[in-house]
Amino acid sequence: MAEKKLTAIEGIKVASDGLRGTIKESLLDEITGAIREDDKALIKFHGMYEQDDRDRREERAAKKLDRLYSFMIRLRLPGGLISAEKWIACNNIANENSTGVIKITTRETIQLHGLYKSKIKPTIQAFNTAHLDSIATCGDVNRNVTCASNPALSTVHEEVFAYADKISNLLMPKTKAYYQIWVDNEMLIDKKEEEDPLYQKHYLPRKFKIGIAIPPNNDSDVFINDIGLVAIVEKDKLIGFNIAIGGGLSATHGNAETYARLATVIGFTDTEEKTLRTIYEILTVQRDFGNRTDRKLARLKYTVDKLGVDKFKEEVEARIGFKLAPAKPFEFTERKDIYGWKKSNKGLWYYTVFVENGRVLDDEQVALKTALLEVAKLNKCNFMFTATQNIIISDVADKNKAAIEEVLRKFKIIEHTEGASLLRKNAIACVALPTCPLALAEAQRYMPEMISKMEPLLEKHKIADQELIVRMTGCPNGCGRSAASEIGFIGTHPGRYNLHIGGDNEGLRLNTKYKESLNEAELLAEMDSLFGLYNKERNKGETFGDFTIRKQLVK
């Protein structure tokens, strides 16, 4: 195959002098809210995306105003844990510098939107004083490491959870550009310290994601990651991890070469040392074999399929210097957040709060943002963010439970959480419009309404008690993991979605396209008949996903 040209971004990375580029100059440019083209690619590595309010483009153009550029910033929170003080800091920074809405993401961290260029430095500096950073939460590096969320569900949670942090630190880029540009311009850098044996000068060909799950709950959707770690527990002891590679959900409409893929388990490691080494070298193989000429085919999943799983595994074993043990058996029986109070074996309490689509704000229904701030001010808990975009009020001692519960009651958070239907509580929607430049249709702004229209159908067909997993994304990139749901709405055009069915409930089988580009009425009609069928012809205990496969509604 003839040498194809490297993508533009490859050149930008190499020439960037440790991800610095001309970011400083871009910030000084007074007459635009945007930054220079190349710098747009570079700030991602610092955890930010340039965006503009797509709702406002036309109107502003008529007013001879440039697009309303602003920036989205994403924090690095391995496993999604944050202290009460840090939550308060985020709350205040959001009010000061962003839209004020705190967005919990599907990778267990938070995003702030709508920061004007002039607000970026103040924001990052404020985060820095709160001991928070956004390093490597975007860009062609390892992203925020996700982990099974609820400590009350497993005796080994604390031990497993610690891996999220270790992995995150192991795979951090070495450049100090982040601190030099955003925090302290004057700091002197010893370039030797910046030499990066892992990422070198060209980093990875593409983003890289790692997640950890503890069976039987697959709440972190472990197999959608480039590397998925399945904790293997025997007699309440963590004995190691099954390692799976090559997950990724994105496909591009009309590009047959792209596809969603769940990670393939390639073996087992029993020690921390081995586990971390293996992870590290999987990245180096991807670094050296990954596609750098076409970003659409650059994710690990394509490298794995290009080399073949076995060949890829050999390459990794050659680099780690030992053979991976055969994978251990494991079973996932569910994939969801467990709402309400739960007690861990260490005697600490955990309350999972329902946050629709991860958007923390005060609205007509509930003053969630204020409530959480009040809870944080008690300073008697931590906060954890789940992969289903919810919040767990964590590590609450017996003696403090009442105080926290009082605040939750006062602000009707408990009603709000218990009151929401199963369907709503298991649903996910991505951000999409107006900020996401890739959105083809609405998602988080529309999903709540869609759910409200589905609920009567579930009632009608007496299946409202099912743990049905419905997910919506504004495009096939699958940020809301729509490809890994029992019912997936995947945006094609404004107001139109592909309807996907056939995914299982536990996250071990992807769904497939059932109907193309339907509007709301058509979607509801399709679901009405599907639910009717399911209600009449399902086997005892059969999930909707499995039912649609048995009935061969999709291949």
Added chain:
Amino acid sequence: MLSEPKLKVLQDLIAGSSKEELLWINGYFNGVVANHQPSANGTAQASAVVTNKITIVYGTETGNSKALATQFAAKAKKSGINAKVFGSDQYRLTDLVKEEYFLVLMSTHGDGEAPDAAKKFYDHIVAGGFTLEKMKYSVLALGDTSYPLFCNVGENIDIEFDKMGAKRLVPIQKCDVEYEADATQWFDKVIQSLTQKTASAPTAAPVANGHAAPVSAKKVGKLAFTGNVLTNIDLNDRGSNKETYHIEIAAEGLEYQCGDSIGIVPENDSQLVTDIIAKTNIDGNKSLEYKKEKFTIYELLKRKINLIYLTERLVKQYADVTGHEIPVGRYDLLELVQKYPVKVPSQFEEILVGLNAISPRLYTLASSPKAHEGEVHIIVAKDVYTDSNGQQRKGLCSNYLSGLKVNGKQNFFIQPNKRFRLPADDKDIIMVGPGTGIAAFRSFLAERDATGATGRSWLFFGEQHFASDFLYQTEMQNWNETGVLTKINVAFSRDQKEKIYVQHRMLEHGESLYEWITGGASFYICGKKDPMSVDVENALLHIIEQYGKKTIEEAKKYLEQMKEEGRYEKDVY
């Protein structure tokens, strides 16, 4: 009437002349008479002694008076008179008492105020406290009859000089916008009174064709147009505290230059008019003469007369006519007719004819004749204020313009500003235009874009918020890209805790600004007079002082020098 000898000469002349010659002579005498009343009425001029030295002082805002002053000085030379010309801000006030032959060319601005550069001069005279025995003088007052206080400043100077014992060479001449004819005539009279020579052939020459002599005047007055509104958009984005409208109007035969303004006479609110008519039971269809023109009373109220915020003088008039006790102050007409009713409609008519005409509102042109052929563009800030009753009110004209409908008709006239002009294409320009002040510079940049001027350009713009108030942002970005706009610095006062304005940005870039200036750049300010233009001027002085290593006095001199070279110009309001 003629003495014998004179009659004889005349009869011989007639006898020996052809018909054509007679016609010429006839015309010649007309000319002589027209230009020579003084000696025609026999009595010698006040104390006209021949002199070869006169002083001309002009006070100008938009350059007309200055143009005349220099033109007249040249003319004086031809008649062997040496004229020293001063701008009123250059003139040493202490010299006034020493003056012998003194001419003042002075326009009126604001509502009856002296041009900015003439304020000191004018105040000094009004303050008085000295005498002018030696002085023989005359005043040429420039003005515009559409303003209530027509030629107010010239008039007052004429009166004050008289009080101080100065003698009039010739009476004051008040000029309307078509000023050139009257001005030339006035100056001819001045010359004659100074030289006792009869009208020289050149002045009479035009009558050679036998017709009475109309003094040809270049058309410089109000060019009136009726245009078609093409666009009207609020440039401020949602969430802004401001409303600033970009308005484009197309019209036939437009003639203007960058730096000019257009004038618009707003109409009164129809509701207000009907309220006043109702309250006074006056007949709206009855026709009434106002300033020598006939209108129906409705027309008058709707289109001609200012009904808002009447001056104390007019309020007093109202009180006198109606016999009411009215506390001193400014009121709206409606307020007056409500609180202090008129007895009978006829009484109200008497009041009406005494009221002021609606004065034109000016808007600096934001367009360039070369770039926007056949169109004028303006940018209008909706004016919102609180009146004495603490009520929120909208400015009459800006509010009216904000609601201008596309495809509607709009009348306007061109108000030239001879002083506010682009320099030669290869010269650098520095433009400070926050808020609506951007208008003049959008015009300048569009023009330089169209002509491919080579001089560099540097803009300072300011407003409240970057996101919502960056007027013409995309156009400025494009001009910056293509190099038409070499440099641009912006100040958004409310995007951070401390307030930042254009003058702060100037100071930040002081060194390079000073380089531009010493390199020959012209410096322009457009926008609000207070406090903006004052703060900007102080910043400029500070920069000249600091980077020119000058004392503040030297800095001021330097700025004066720039003014004289026409390198420091303001269009402020």
